Amino acid sequence: MLPDLERLIQLQDIERRAAAAARIVAEAPGALAALATTLATAKAGVESAKAAIADNQVTRRALDRDVQTAQQRLDKYKDQTMAVKTNDEFHAMQHQMAAVKADIDRLEGSILEVMMTADALQERLAGAESTLKAQTAAVAAQQAIVSAERDANAAIASACAAERAALVAQMTPSVVATFDKVARQRAGVGVARAEQERCVVCQVRLRPMVYSAVKRNDSITQCDSCQRILYFIPPTPAS
Ligand SMILES: [Zn+2]
Known part of the structure; x- marks a missing residue:
């Protein structure tokens, strides 16, 4: 075989290996970015659970203050009841006290709901934290693999x-x-084997003159159709 032809076959193999390696190197940044996104999502899950807990605590403190204020108002009405002189005034006072008591009941109902939400939020935080812990370990392992493959x-x-x-x-x-x-x-392929009068890569039938030249392996002959440089591997004789 013409030395250039033999070396072309080797060159094609080098190019094939180089392209495969280059593809993995090129894909690494995207893979690393996707892993970083996974981790960021898990962190955001913990942060949002913590923020929801903080909101819940703010709501709870506000309700506690409202109950306290209502309670003080109720105490004040009780004191004033002692001082009323007429039946009408007494009934008006009773009416106001009933309204404040209803307020307190309503506020205490809301406090109960907020407390139940607080329990659910603690569970959500625990879940998000365990997800983050697992993702941190998994992402670190994957990052190490991707980086090692890239290198x-x-x-x-x-x-x-x-x-x-x-x-x-x-x-x-x-x-x-x-x-x-x-x-x-x-697509990175510059040589093609010829077999049974065809270029095996593009499958186009070769002219007899071309095929017989290729079979001699002593010249640089290109496929009429795909332009790839053709070579021929004689069939191994049956032993
Ligand atoms: Zn061809």
């Missing part, structure tokens, strides 16, 4: 670049240029 593949990519440089130095520059041009246009 390993960055190393593979540079090893491939060195391999390519060494190989290309031994090749005819115009052949390398043809390969690079076709590979750029054809």
Whole structure:
């Protein structure tokens, strides 16, 4: 086989490995960002539960103050009742006291609801905190894996670049240029095997002259259809 052809096959293998490594390196930032988002969401869950608890406590303090105020008003009415002189005044006072008592009942009902909400919120916080703890550990483990894969593949990519440089130095520059041009246009694949009178990559039938040239493996022959440089691997004789 023409040395350039043999090296083209090796070059294609290097390019394939380099592209796979580059893809993993390129995907790493997105994967790391997604992990950071997962963690941020878990943190936000804890923060929102804490904020809801703080709101609940504010509501509770306000209700307590309202009950206290109503209670003071009730005490004042009781004192005033002692001093009333007429039946009408007495009934008016009784009426006002009943209204304040109803207020206190209503406020105490609200306090009970707020206390039940407080219990539910504590449960929500505990759940959010345990989710955060689990996510923190899982995300750290995933980040380590993604970072390690990224670094390993960055190393593979540079090893491939060195391999390519060494190989290309031994090749005819115009052949390398043809390969690079076709590979750029054809999803990174610049060479193709020919078999049974066809280019195996694009499946187009080769002209007999082209196929017989390819079978000799002694020239740089491109597929008429996809332009890939063709090579031929003779069938292994049955032993
Ligand atoms: Zn082809």
